[in-house]
Amino acid sequence: MLILVANPLTLVGVVLVATVVLAALLADLIAPFPDHRGAVVDFVNFNKPPSVAYIMGTDVVGRDLFSRILYAYRISLLMAVVVLAIAVPIGVALGLVAGYLGGRWEYGLMRLTDIFLAIPPLVLALSILGVMKPTLLNGMIAVTAMWWPWYTRLVYNITRGEKAEGYVLAAEVTGASRFHIMFREILPNCIPALVTKMTLDAGFVILIASSLSFLGLGVQAPTPDLGSMVAEGARYLPDQWWLSVFPGLAILVAVFGFNLVGDGMRDILGGDR
């Protein structure tokens, strides 16, 4: 709690993240028009600018934008959780192996990481999605495939530093297994950097996922997704500006929140850039 008092920006971040998470979880209760997340048509109220009844306006078929954004947050957060839950363990395990075992393992794994990092992240995800059907699951696979190498690299760098430390030598002398040394001795020392990176990355996964969906390679209509909502709304600029501006701001709020929290954590825990 001391942390929050020390840095008001971190507190702002915590509030933003909490708001986004609560909005997604309680969408059914908060949304004024819960059924508008689906293929509902209300031609009487289409293209309404923001008003008291529709605080963010309505889209071209009369659906409440605010309700749709709340449900879209569910997809974004689910994406962040699933991608990190798969990419982090894979990346961390490979990084530990490459850094601790060294030799052939190090050479092979780090070259493989280089290859993945040689393709711009968005382009790699795009080419994977290009050959698969654009569904939520495939989107998750594509983003996961581009994400793990960063964790391999991070953990690899820490492990190489820790390898020479006394506690690792001590464990080796007592005859601890390689598995024990990697996962019980070295891994705990990677945790602070990992927690910082994961917090920042939760925001960046949301950002990349929205980019894929913006290009038409995300969740398909009528399911609301922030990226595809901006893409759809951009076609009606400048007259129906709210269609693209509010979903865009929704992305900004979520990612900004995670960035503020991650920044605060880095100040306390340390970690990579």
Next chain:
Amino acid sequence: MPPLMRQILSRVGISLLVLWGASMLIFVIARVIPGDPARVALGPNATAEQVEALSQALHLDRPILIQYGFWLRDLVQGDLGRSLYTNRPVTQDIAEFLPATLELVFVAALLMVALGMPLGILAARYRGRWPDHLIRVLSLLTVSAPAFVWAVVLMLLFAYFLPIFPIAGRLSEEFAIPRVTGFLTIDSLLAGDLAAFADALHHIILPAVALSLSGIGQAARLTRANMIETYDKPYIEMAQAYGFPESRISRTYAFRPSLIPSLTIIGLDIAALLGNAFLVEAVFGWPGLSRYGVQVILRKDLNAIVGTVLVIAAMFLIVNIIVDILTVLLNPKIRHAEKRG
């Protein structure tokens, strides 16, 4: 061979190996496509014979390793195959669309370095005071939204509400410039048409700013972080004790050593602009490689997908090699270690 040269050559060699690995990765991704690519390309109305013929022409009936062998042989000869979408050689398509993207990325990279680094220097010099807080919050904001959101916001503000900039395209219709390099700013100068040059510049500013905004924030944050680390060094304290002016300390003693660690990451961020150009081109109707890339991805056009991704990966590596060389040139430690070793 001088050691510097040797280091540069080995870096290029490693990059070529990585590119070769990347080509294999992309190739594998493109061939695990569910369903028959020939059938997908020709559509549901094609006859079985047509599908069979295309399948054979693309060597799809052979094992994947043989397919890769064929593809690599063609690649060495500068042939990336034929696009099933435009029905032209992929190399020709790429040559047509790549310059527009590179021009955009180049201007964005310039903005990123020219604005991001000075902002970082400013924040570090006034650390803990209001310019620092302001720059920190603003730069964190810019990295918190994808480029397409900035594109929409900037377009709305500066092309519609305040019609300062054109809404879309690379050049107004009244100008016609002979194509030499494909970079309109360069071609217009080559043609001696200053009005067209001004017009091309006018068109590129808004998309380039949208593309670079996150990068500017990123560069500012990074420069600030690395400079603050340098500010803690004893020699800065000594310089301050000598009473050197703050501006000189900031410029000479704090900025230069922190430039090297910043440079590597900024290089990566510049290279990432190539991917983000996909998002900005879509909003501004910029006729570049990214728009082509999205089209061929949506049409499952294998040769074109592999070719486009490979070219982008190659550009990405070239940027990184340039940054590596700069790092070596700037770093006295590496220079002198080389001489001794």
